Amino acid sequence: MTPSDDAGRPEARADLAALTQAMHAFVTSKGWYAADSSHPQTPRNLAISLVLEAGEVLEHFQWAEQTADREALASELADVLLYLLQIASLHEIDLGKAVMHKLQENHARHWE
Numbered sequence: 001m002t003p004s005d006d007a008g009r010p011e012a013r014a015d016l017a018a019l020t021q022a023m024h025a026f027v028t029s030k031g032w033y034a035a036d037s038s039h040p041q042t043p044r045n046l047a048i049s050l051v052l053e054a055g056e057v058l059e060h061f062q063w064a065e066q067t068a069d070r071e072a073l074a075s076e077l078a079d080v081l082l083y084l085l086q087i088a089s090l091h092e093i094d095l096g097k098a099v100m101h102k103l104q105e106n107h108a109r110h111w112e
Contacts, residue, residue, distance in 0.1 A: 016096050020085045027086065043087065050083035 014022070032039045039045075056076045060067040067073040088095040 016085065019081070020089050023082050023085050024089065041086065041090070043090065046083055046087050046090070050080060050087065053079040053083060 027033055027041060030039070031037055032041050053076060057073065057080060060069070060073045060076065085095065087093075088098070
């Protein structure tokens with residue numbers, strides 16, 4: 001699946017496969033999949049990066065119930081999603097199926 005020509009526009013929407021393909025194209029273009037990369041894309045490094053980016057999302061709500069900068073929050077959420085997509089892809093996990101399975105499990109759960 002190929003991202004549409006308007007994928008760079010804010011209003012453009014893409015499915016997980018297109019987003020994953022675009023993420024891999026970006027990482028490849030930076031040379032980060034190369035064996036001698038200064039940013040090795042190992043599962044451990046990606047998991048650490050995911051958590052660090054999630055922390056940057058949290059900073060938007062450190063002293064407020066709402067973010068003061070939606071654009072900056074969107075950028076941090078995109079970083080989180082990119083790392084999540086990469087980890088799932090490198091482990092051959094269909095993230096869409098995993099989410100649907102998890103929702104199905106959660107429907108059967110009961111929280112106090």
